[in-house]
């Protein structure tokens with residue numbers, strides 16, 4: 363037990379009839395970075411909420427830092443930091459005041475609280491903006507402030523729920539650097555994301571979650587190696603042609619290796635070696651309105667598609683939707 | 693618990709002081725009310741002594757008569773003094789409602805999430821809201837009395853610090869009781885409109901069925917029976933007793949009623965609020 367920072371044991375969360383998280387178990391070693399990868403509504407936030415004691419599991423339990431989230435939530439709270447998916451800073455106060463209150467809530471007193479607040483504000487590059495009201499911060503600055511507020515008490519275990527949502531490429535890189543830095547310091551990190559590059563790049567281990575269930579778990583390389591051969595994606599202009607395309611390709615390649623995905627917009631072909639069959643495939647496709655044909659090297663996106671029959675990307679949130687999402691919260 | 697409550701209370705105070713326009717409006721509103729209510733109803737002004745329409749002795753006698761009538765009616769020499777001493781507790785009620793609204797905003801803006809994941813007793817979140825109201829009503833009441841004094845408020849003869857403390861405690865009891873009620877509701881809802889609707893439903897009736905702006909003795913029978921159940925009646929009578937010297941039989945009963953009201957609301961509000969925080 364002691365070697366594990368987090369052990370989730372058959373976590374279930376239901377909201378009325380809706381099963382948000384269903385029988386989720388995994389364990390995360392100390393100092394490990396673990397990513398929960400899944401589309402919108404998969405149950406990532408709900409899992410994080412249970413692990414961070416914000417909501418009680420309907421059944422099951424988890425040990426975080428050796429303490430039960432059900433029976434010893436206060437002890438768990440002392441050890442963890444949480445950067446929630448939605449913003450939490452008080453926008454009527456300054457960045458400085460926000461971080462300082464956070465420090466004090468973790469029992470850091472007097473001068474020490476100010477030192478720690480200064481440390482994290484400098485770390486996140488917000489020091490010169492500390493006296494501005496948070497309402498005047500940009501979206502990226504607000505995300506950074508959330509992280510500063512969650513790090514001020516130097517937690518052993520850090521939860522990051524979609525930390526890079528709405529960030530531009532450069533800010534995302536910066537955030538990844540912070541994650542690596544925390545990892546070097548021995549912090550256990552659990553993050554959720556629906557960007558598979560992010561999961562692949564940052565984490566030692568990934569669990570893929572869909573409809574509240576973990577469908578695969580392992581190191582990114584390990585998950586990718588489950589996919590043998592190549593994948594060819596045929597993007598169709600008219601999804602109604604999908605059935606005909608599938609049967610035409612089945613005739614050519616035999617059954618079982620051709621699957622429609624994304625509601626017929628894409629047909630996925632699994633082959634040993636793409637280069638040798640590609641000419642035949644292209645010939646078989648003449649007469650259909652094809653937008654593109656791509657040979658795809660296996661990545662987590664492929665793993666997800668293989669396991670769920672849906673693409674991660676089509677369901678992911680772009681920055682514009684993210685902003686809408688934020689506005690709705692107001 | 694105390695330390696965490698103080699940390700959060702400090703946030704309440706910082707936010708209130710930072711919000712200049714709200715601060716100004718909070719002070720102007722009660723002034724506006726008492727000047728409007730109080731001064732426009734000032735019956736004594738009807739018979740000014742400066743240009744009496746009748747012979748001076750007659751005017752004086754008449755004024756003495758009206759004064760005694762007023763004292764009998766309101767227990768104070770003028771309506772301005774009457775209503776000012778009552779409005780103190782009405783504004784404690786209003787400030788309590790604002791506390792409830794701020795709970796809903798903390799929820800909606802996500803700040804509550806930040807507090808719930810911190811290793812603090814959840815009760816401190818509730819207590820800080822109560823403390824915030826106590827701070828605000830203390831400042832507002834002091835400012836109100838200061839300005840009322842300049843506008844001709846008639847404090848009782850030989851008013852002492854004990855009287856002022858007494859009135860202060862009455863206002864604090866009202867604020868603790870109502871803040872407990874409003875915030876415990878607020879911890880269970882997600883929409884500030886609900887709270888506003890609720891406040892509309894109860895605030896004005898509470899005010900008009902109390903002795904805050906009109907004497908209970910002058911009310912029709914049915915209204916009077918409601919008024920004696922209203923904590924604001926006891927509170928307004930007590931502030932008037934302490935500040936103006938109005939005769940009210942027995943101040944201890946009133947204080948006891950308020951004390952029971954405040955502690956019962958605090959106790960229930962504490963538990964109901966913490967329950968609300970645990971909800972999904």
Ligand SMILES: Nc1ncnc2c1ncn2[C@@H]1O[C@H](COP(=O)(O)OP(=O)(O)OP(=O)(O)O)[C@@H](O)[C@H]1O
Pocket residue numbers: 377380381382400401402403404405406407408409447556972
């Ligand atoms: N408080 C709640 N009440 C009712 N249903 C909820 C609640 N919270 C979450 N759900 C539902 O549970 C499911 C999982 O939601 P969750 O927020 O965990 O998904 P997620 O993986 O974090 O998605 P996203 O990528 O959009 O953040 C969804 O269907 C959601 O509608």
Ligand SMILES: [Mg+2]
Pocket residue numbers: 406407408447523524
């Ligand atoms: Mg989420």
